[in-house]
Amino acid sequence: MSSDTQLRLKRRALMAGLGACGLGVAAPRLALAQAIGLNDAATTEMERQAGSTIRHNISSFRALDWRPYFENTRNGAILVDITSRALHFWSEDQSIYKLYPTSVPLTDDLTRRGRTSVVKKVVGPEWRPTPAMKLRNPEWPDYVGPGPDNPLGTHALYLSWQYYRIHGTHDTRKIGRRSSNGCIGLYNEHIAELFSLTKIGTQVLLI
Template sequence: MTAETRNTLNRRLFMGGAATVLTAAALPASAQSTFGTEADTPLDGPVRNNLSGFRMLNWQDYFPNTKNGVILADLQSRAVHYWSEDLSIYKLYPSSVPISEELTRRGTTEVIQKVENPTWRPTKDQKRLHPDWPDVVPGGSPDNPLGVRALYLSWPAYRVHGTHDTRKIGRRSSGGCIGLYNEHILELYSLAKVGTQVRLL
């Protein structure tokens, strides 16, 4: 291969990669949610799409095995990794992460329940801070902060769930949970099962 051919290929690869990033950055933003996903997150100003600075991780560094599949939520790069039990499927999704260290929990847990169109209820602290918020938002509502699907974890009140407010993805914007685009939680929901191992780091 000549130097000229290599330079042409490198330029094409670079342009193709740039086009992929620009296409991802142009994902449409949904209408604002009336209620915060889990925390009162000020998101005033123009709607911006956010991409996570993904880093590649190996499941072997965090799990002893892939029994029932594994979900790794990387809070640093704001991304969720999924590996199937037989390692034939690997997925990587941008995510929202907890808004502060006080609301962040790290460690190993598992999926204990899968819920379609989950019902959302504000916590006591959220209700105290926002008495105008409703006591409950039924599943399927376009304003439901949990989106279209939720994976409930063994830690009380912690979930991996969808969100209609796409501005939250790629940001510190939750009260502890991990949020995904609705189309991504639909896919992850179909892959994960009760018993899927989960680690937040």
């Protein structure tokens, strides 16, 4: 196995251990390097590769029309493109269009696609790990209240699928990356704006 492959596997394993529907990598660069046994040169290479990935994603980060994805824009419409790691929003009267970068699930197994809708909106959300998360990571806390340590950031849109949300994050390094256990993450300033534009019943499609 090549050193590059070993590096990718180590990094993926660490992120999987730390990621949780928004509970992602929160260690500084040096701590992250020490945790997976990298020297400074290797850490620089890891960051260069991550940066390259983000730039590649931006190449497909483009405006879209709503018509191929929705029959109408009643109650507004949200399209989440997992591949380009982008969220698109159209208001009901189509006068407002927004495009935001996102974080997406770590693996295909954690990724859900299809149609759902916003069923609940919360400012200052609370966070509890799902039973599956707790089983995989028993050391995780059972509850995190609103605030800077909350993995859901400042706002959350709850979807009709149990445990799935579109939410903010205090760890801005996760945006543009695979870093969650299923949820879609946005910068806090972006989720605050999206929160103000959406309503209960806003259509959501993940592709």
